[in-house]
Amino acid sequence: MxxxxxxxxxxxxxxxxxxxxxxxxxxxxxxxxxxxxxxxxxxxxxxxxxxxxxxxxxxxxxxxxxxxxxxxxxxxxxxxxxxxxxxxxxxxxxxxxxxxxxxxxxxxxxxxxxxxxxxxxxxxxxxxxxxxxxxxxxxxxxxxxDLSVRDYLGNNLGNYFNKEQGFKTLAKYIMRTxxxxxxxxxxxxxxxxxxxxxxxxxxxxxxxxxxxxxxxxxxxxxxxxxxxxxxxxxxxxxxxxxxxxxxxxxxxxxxxxxxxxxxxxxxxxxxxxxxxxxxxxxxxxxxxxxxxxxxxxxxTILLPPFRNLLLRTHVNPSVRKELQNILRRTTLSDWLLLYSLAKNMERSMFSEFLLFLHGEMQQETQDKVALKQSLLNEDFRHSDGKGKRENELPY
Structure with a gap:
């Protein structure tokens, strides 16, 4: 028995x-x-x-x-x-x-x-x-x-054709958190x-x-x-x-x-x-x-260049510049999340996602700059033309 x-x-x-x-x-x-x-x-x-x-x-x-x-x-x-x-x-x-x-x-x-x-x-x-x-x-x-190696290389080819939606959801989550x-x-x-x-x-x-x-x-x-x-x-x-x-x-x-x-x-x-x-x-x-x-x-905890080097080994050489720009905005916990994604995603899939994430980050930065410029213009229109608001008293 x-x-x-x-x-x-x-x-x-x-x-x-x-x-x-x-x-x-x-x-x-x-x-x-x-x-x-x-x-x-x-x-x-x-x-x-x-x-x-x-x-x-x-x-x-x-x-x-x-x-x-x-x-x-x-x-x-x-x-x-x-x-x-x-x-x-x-x-x-x-x-x-x-x-x-x-x-x-x-x-x-x-x-x-x-x-x-x-x-x-x-x-x-x-x-x-x-x-x-x-x-x-x-x-x-x-x-x-459904972006892991098992799902991406499995029998369900729908994951490949729907990867853009997965990229969008994942990128939005990373940027917000x-x-x-x-x-x-x-x-x-x-x-x-x-x-x-x-x-x-x-x-x-x-x-x-x-x-x-x-x-x-x-x-x-x-x-x-x-x-x-x-x-x-x-x-x-x-x-x-x-x-x-x-x-x-x-x-x-x-x-x-x-x-x-x-x-x-x-x-x-x-x-x-x-x-x-x-x-x-x-x-x-x-x-x-x-x-x-x-x-x-x-x-990996004490040396940011070392952990960034580790992540570079999981991406295609063509996206390493974009990766470097992304890593400038990340902390240790963000790196662990990205590194875990890299280990569980197919190399080319993860590289494509980094390109998508980098584009979303740039778009977010441009939107913030445009919003700031819009607020400045709005502030200028409500001023008296000399840098003072109408409701402000002169010195």
Whole structure:
């Protein structure tokens, strides 16, 4: 049943008009799906056998079940001193052996929480996207109308023949809302920053969850990958032990307390160690890529020439002069809107729109000049010919 559920997951890819970018999608689409699939994999106990199986030493299924459940709930432990010893000669398994009074031990009780933690972390990667969708409210999709790549290059050729009407509506909107999208832009920048905060928080929380071993987990695994398996300490068996010890106490036949020091096979760690190795690689790359993207975002915010140069790469060379004239009247939020339009519109279509927008802006400027001149002429006609109004008193 669980395998069928995993196989039913599909990634829906469409050329929908969106403001976000590829790095943003890595968080809410790919990382979210990776964590949800990892959650399913950690619950596939039927594929690996019992989640934990302890050698109680008593031929009783009911007693063995009690020991297994107790050790899974209360946790197992390994002896730190025994991890560096040779397996098969000095110790039966890494970290497994009799503990002395002064020995430090590491308890492993995290595995019962792994599915819950993975699910919550997956949801956290989706939160910035959800928050942006709530704040944005479909505004950009309404602004771009049917001028996006999907609509323009689709089967509906009517969008091509009606593009002039779309240009007119879009140009009128941009001209009327100049510098009116500041909150819209600031919220988007905040969601991008929130992506970085989520991935960094996930790294450090996972490190705390695994006892301070996650930040160096992948590096340690790759460092010993080429060494002889017989003479190396495998980091995966240290963080995710396959065999561990558990202390179970019960009453004997005479009523005295009997202490059983049992060894337990933690089968679920066979999957956990691979999942967290992949997550380590993914999170490290995602953190680096998101940090670089936020550096890029900071440059676009602080350097107007840089963001104008970015927009020039999305237009035909023949309209770059008109684009420069348009950018002289725009702010950061206006640039983000134009840049989002450029990413979602076909290059020639966006270039045509810029020509139309530039013409509308020039016409608006000419209308304002004509109106101002008309007002001046009207004022002159009501004057006495010497620059004074008739109802004004001489000095």
């Amino acid at each position: 669980m395998l069928r559920a995993v196989s039913s997951i599909k990634v829906k890819v469409e050329l929908k008009p969106v403001v976000d970018n590829f790095v943003f999608m890595l968080h809410y689409r790919y990382t979210y799906i990776i964590y949800i699939m990892a959650t399913f994999l950690t619950t596939l106990y039927d594929a690996i056998g019992d989640k934990i199986e302890c050698m109680s030493g008593i031929d009783s299924d009911s007693f063995g079940d009690v020991v297994n459940n107790y050790c899974f709930i209360m946790g197992t432990f390994t002896v730190d001193r025994l991890h560096g010893l040779q397996t098969g000669r000095q110790v039966p398994h890494p970290g497994v052996g009799p503990a002395e009074a002064e020995d430090s031990v590491t308890y492993h009780a995290y595995y019962q929480w792994v599915p819950f933690i993975l699910f919550v972390q997956g949801v956290m990667f989706y939160v910035p996207h959800w928050l942006w969708k709530v704040w944005e409210g479909g505004l950009f999709k309404h602004i771009i109308q 100049m510098n009116g999208h500041r909150m819209w832009a600031y919220r988007f920048f905040f969601c991008e920053l929130l992506n970085l905060l989520v991935v960094v928080a996930t790294l450090f929380f996972t490190d705390w969850f695994l006892g301070g071993e996650f930040l160096t987990y992948g590096a340690n695994v790759f460092a010993v990958a080429s060494l002889d398996p017989e003479n190396r300490t495998d980091p995966m068996t240290y963080v995710f032990p396959r065999m561990a010890k558990c202390t179970f106490r019960s009453f004997g036949a005479s009523g005295t307390i009997q202490v059983r020091d049992v060894m337990c096979l933690i089968a679920t760690n066979i999957i956990n160690e691979k999942i967290y190795l992949f997550l380590w690689v993914w999170l490290v790359l995602l953190t680096a890529l998101t940090a670089l993207w936020m550096l890029y975002r900071l440059l």
